[in-house]
Amino acid sequence: MSAEKSRLPHVPAHTRRTFLSLAGALGLGGALAACGGDSGGLDTGGGGSAGGTPTIRQWYHLYGEEGTEQAVKRYAAAYERATVDVQWTPGDYDSKLSSGLLSGNGPDVFEAQPKVDMIRSGQVVPLDDIVGPVRDDYTETDIASSSLDGQIWGVKIVDDCGFLYYRKSLLAAAGVQPPTTMDALIDASRALDRDGVKGLFIGNDAGVTPAFGGGALLNPVLWMAGTANLTAENTVGFTTPEAKDAFAKLRALAESGSLLLGAPTDWWDPSAFTQGLAAMQWCGLWAMPKIQETLGDDFGIVPWPALSDTVGAPSTFLGGWTSMVSAKAQDVELATDYTKWLWIDNTEAQEDFNLSYGFHIPPRKSLAARAQKLQEGVAAEALRIFNESAVAESPMWTPKMKSAFADAATAIVREGGDIDAELATAQQAVEAELARLSA
Structure with a gap:
């Protein structure tokens, strides 16, 4: 999730694991992630390494959180059935992974966000046999993010989400309550825009343009209206009257003059919030330790508001990464x-991976429920919001679909474009992609 720009996702000086992971839900992960590529000097031949010991090639994107690389190599070294070579390299992870999976010289096991083209082209194998027995120990949102065509294609290894962070003292001074609807958010942002502090930071792009880690609200703008980019039946979900109303509200927020624009970093980095540039900021779970270190108890969190008291619901994105197995693995059964062994049975490693080097949620519900760092205060509230409000982006949502939708959102929110016309143009592009996928 994260955009992390260091560890999402599919980011800040904060964490690539985090921001890049976003993705899933935001589709930002690949833009800023890193790790993949050529064989990186790993054993790519035959069925094993020296002495006949089988070799498993495992790929990660570049996590920016100190200690993570050493940790995953430590986990790998403990596996007794094979030698596990961990590839950890900077670069365009999505492109390198795509090339590796096609060439056969790529990973046996890798992290990604499951997507339709990868699945339908037979690049990965289903993992129902290993996830099925513990399926109920994952949230339905996690299962949905990893499922397509009635099968489960990966094991969730990191969960991330976002919150509307707010300064308690500034809201109290302005007589403002944490907002739960879009109208309340617009009013709060205006009321808090004073004394050299802007009301709200949702990204330098007003939340709708994916380039350089933006586009943080491309999904929440629909979730708050009770819909999504694609419906459960894989039809366009962003042209409902409620979705159009949500875009009108987001544009009103952008035109209010209360948003912070031109910040040194983008939404995935909490610096604008911790430095007092904005009274509220949409940011990720990964930022919480830094915010707590800087502000102490002077902050709270809520999910992104609902469209109104009667339409939609509060929401947050499901970010993170999923472990998958290549159909071209040297030994699919072993991979x-x-x-x-690592991502289902080894709960000690899973908690360590999520909570010892950054701040994330272990996907297993039972593990998250007993993880000490998630039991009290704002961290416990974060876990509650995640469990109640996280929404997964459909694996059917392709890059072409996202690009068309983002163009429409940018035109509407930042350029005053006609809502009906812009969404209709995006609908045509998305329906053409859906037709391709169903051919």
């Missing part, structure tokens, strides 16, 4: 067993 699947390793995935099960």
Whole structure:
């Protein structure tokens, strides 16, 4: 999630694991992630390494959180059935992973966000056999993010989400309550825009342009209206009257003059909030330790508001990463067993991976429920919001669909474009992609 720009996602000086992970839900992860590529000097031949020991090639994107690389190599070294070579390299992870999976010289096990083209082209194998027995220990949102065509294609290894962070003292001074609807958010942002502090920071792009880690609200603008970019039946979901009303509200927020624009970093980095540039900021779970370190108890969190008291619901994105097995793995059974051993059976490693080097949620519900760092205060509230309000982006949502929708959102919110016309143009592009996928 994260955009992390260091660890999402699919980011800040904060964490690539985090921001890049976003993705999933935001589709930002690949833009800023790093790690993939050529064989990186790993053993790519035959069925094993020296002495006949089988070799598993495992790929990660570049996590920016100190200690993470050493940790995953430590986990890998403990697996007894094979030698696990961990590839950890900077660069365009999505492109390198795509090339590796096509060439056969790529990973046996890798992290990604499951997407329709990867699945339908047979690049990965289903993992129902290892996830099925513990399926109920994952949220339905996690399962949905990893499922397509009635099968589960990966094991969630990191969960991330976002919050509307707010300064308690500034809201109290302005007589403002944490907003739960869009009208309340617009009013709060205006009321808090004073004394050299802007009311709200949602990104230098007003939340709708994906380039350089933006586009943070491309999904929440629909979720708050009770819909999504694609419906459960894989039809366009962003042209409902409620979705159009949501875009009108987001444009009104952008035109209010109360948003912080031109910040040194973007929404995934909490610096604008911690430095007092804005009284509220949409940012990720990964930022919480830094915010707490800087502001102490002078902050709270809520999910993104609903459209109104009667339409939609508060929401947050489901970010993070999913472990998958290549259909071209040297030994698919062994690669699947390793995935099960590490990401399902080894709960100690899973908690360590999520909470010892950054701040994330272990996907297993039972593990998150007993993780000490998630039991009290704002961290416990974060876990509650995640469990109640996280929404997964459909694996059917392709880059072409996202690009068309983002163009429409940018034109509407930042350029005053006609809502009906812009969404109709995006609908045509998305329906053409859906037709391609169903051909």
